[in-house]
Amino acid sequence: MFKTKTPELAPVGxxxxxxxxxxxxxxxxxxxxxxLVVFTALTGLLAARVPVNPVLGFVAVFCIAIGAGASGALNxxxxxxxxxxxxxxxxxxxxxxxVQPSDALGLGVTLSLFAVTIMILAINLLAAALLAFxxxxxxxxxxxxxxxxxxxxxxxxxxxxxxxxxxxxxxxTGTAPLNAWLLCAIIFLWTPPHFxxxxxxxxxxxxxxxxPMMPVVRGARSTRRQILVYSLILVIAAVAPAFTGLGGMxxxxxxxxxxxxxVGLATILAFSHAxxxxxxxxxxxxxxxxxxxxxxxxxxxxxxxxxxxxAALVVEALAHLPALTL
Amino acid sequence: MTTPxxxxxxxxxxxxxxxxxxxxxxxxxxFVIMVFIVTITRLGGHVADTAHL
Numbered sequence: 229m230f231k232t233k234t235p236e237l238a239p240v241g242x243x244x245x246x247x248x249x250x251x252x253x254x255x256x257x258x259x260x261x262x263x264l265v266v267f268t269a270l271t272g273l274l275a276a277r278v279p280v281n282p283v284l285g286f287v288a289v290f291c292i293a294i295g296a297g298a299s300g301a302l303n304x305x306x307x308x309x310x311x312x313x314x315x316x317x318x319x320x321x322x323x324x325x326x327v328q329p330s331d332a333l334g335l336g337v338t339l340s341l342f343a344v345t346i347m348i349l350a351i352n353l354l355a356a357a358l359l360a361f362x363x364x365x366x367x368x369x370x371x372x373x374x375x376x377x378x379x380x381x382x383x384x385x386x387x388x389x390x391x392x393x394x395x396x397x398x399x400x401t402g403t404a405p406l407n408a409w410l411l412c413a414i415i416f417l418w419t420p421p422h423f424x425x426x427x428x429x430x431x432x433x434x435x436x437x438x439x440p441m442m443p444v445v446r447g448a449r450s451t452r453r454q455i456l457v458y459s460l461i462l463v464i465a466a467v468a469p470a471f472t473g474l475g476g477m478x479x480x481x482x483x484x485x486x487x488x489x490x491v492g493l494a495t496i497l498a499f500s501h502a503x504x505x506x507x508x509x510x511x512x513x514x515x516x517x518x519x520x521x522x523x524x525x526x527x528x529x530x531x532x533x534x535x536x537x538x539a540a541l542v543v544e545a546l547a548h549l550p551a552l553t554l
Numbered sequence: 555m556t557t558p559x560x561x562x563x564x565x566x567x568x569x570x571x572x573x574x575x576x577x578x579x580x581x582x583x584x585f586v587i588m589v590f591i592v593t594i595t596r597l598g599g600h601v602a603d604t605a606h607l
Contacts, residue, residue, distance in 0.1 A: 247567040250577040283595045287588065350592045 248331070252321040256304050256332055257297030257339075265296040265392045271538040272396030272411055274545040275474060280400045284350060288399035291347045292392055295359045298339035299388065302367035305332035307375070313437040316430065336367070347399075355399040362391045376438070379445040386419030387412075393538075407474040410465070414537065417462040421455045421494060422530040428452070428503035428523035448503030455526070459494035463487030466537055476549045479540040486533045493529055497522040 269292040273285055304311065304322050312323035321327035340363050347356035370385030378384075390412045397408035427434060427441040428448060434441040442451045466483045469475035475483070500522040544551070563571070 247563075247570040248574070249570050250574045253574075281595060283591060287592055290588075346588075346592075350596065 246326055248321065248327045252326050253335060255321055256301040256327065256335060258300030258303075259297075261300060261389075262293050262296045265389070266293045267535070268411070268415060268538055269293075269392035269396035269399075271541050272393030272408060273400045274396075275393070275407070275411065275541045276397045276400040277545055278400050285400070287346065288351045288355060288396065291343045291351070292359060292395050292399075294339050295343035295347075295363050296392070298336045298343060299363050299366040300336075301332050301339065302336035302363075303371045305329050305336060306367070306371050308332075310376075310437040310439060314430075314433040316433060340367075351399045352402045354402055354404065355395050358391060358395045358398055358404070362388050362395065365391075377440070379440050379442045381440065382423045383420050386416050386423075389419060390415035407469065407472055410469055410472060410474065411538075411541075414462070414466050414469075415534065417458060417465050418530060418534050420458045421462065421490075422527060422534075424451050424455050425497065425523045425527040425530065428497075429520040431503055443503050448501075451503060452498045452500070456491075456494045456498040459491055463490055469541070470552050473551045473553060475541060476544045476551050478544055478549065479537070480552060482536050482540040486536050490526075490529065490533050493522070493526045497526050 266289055269289050273280060273288060304320055307317075308320075308322040308329055311317035311320050317323065322329055322332050340360075344356050344360045344363070347359050366385070366388035370381065370388055374381040374385050393411035393415070394404050394408045397411075398404045424442050427443050428451060431441070431443045431448070435444045442454065446454075463483070464487075466487055467480070470480040470483065502520040502523040543549070561568070561571075
């Protein structure tokens, strides 16, 4: 079931390298991913619209952030053999040799136990159970299994990134109702178009590392078509909170306008030739050749779109704006 | 007079290790404070309630 790790590059982390700085351990926790997780978890916590003790609310979001960081460390520990093959990831602390793999593993396990334990003691069992499930799902199901086995890796694995608002909601209320899972569904459906748009112009890297991303396995044309299909489903799901007593007028406006632009960009991408020629010269996520700009545009826009959707819910909750009753 | 380095490590490595130790100490102190505040918050008004004593 589990694909073996790349043998010719192991062991990693033994090259002579600069000594580990404390910032390297922060980098292991994928701070950019953590910031997105904090934001979506906070949205879930606030969108529940129940009084929450600010101290306990902070601790809940803190635990979710640490849990996400722990998942990141476990991912970097296990994936060091493929990270070293990709430009985007070869300077990470483990493949570059600054942090020993065992240290990354130790950090991940310790932080996982810390986050779940504090969540049990300070918040509630449901939130802790969901957090534990998220960590295991990301570290074991996605990283160790799906990522190296199937082009559906980020589709199924996206569940781990989609759960934080449900954990936030559960931390606030002790329950996980339909509206919480709707937020989860939005992130879940957002993940494929977001990551496939990125992978369309980093195909060379993924192919070199042997990661079966969709453009590598099925080709760019099929990927662009699937991005469009997922985008259509996403924008419909994103409007749904306005009909389930979760979102208000502001949310509906953001979801409507933002969704139309999203589908527009996905359509432009579908009719483009992005990814047809494997890119091997791109140096960063946003520095790409003209042919793949449609993919880069959708990738960049998708981040702003998700942020705007959740920000609208946060604003409505903080301003006590009423949800629509349609 | 310089302090002998028991780890035979470079100055850069010693500095990195010192900084890691400082950050670890700060994090541990933060953890203790967080547990204290959470405990007080969870107990709430019951901390000062001596009526049952």
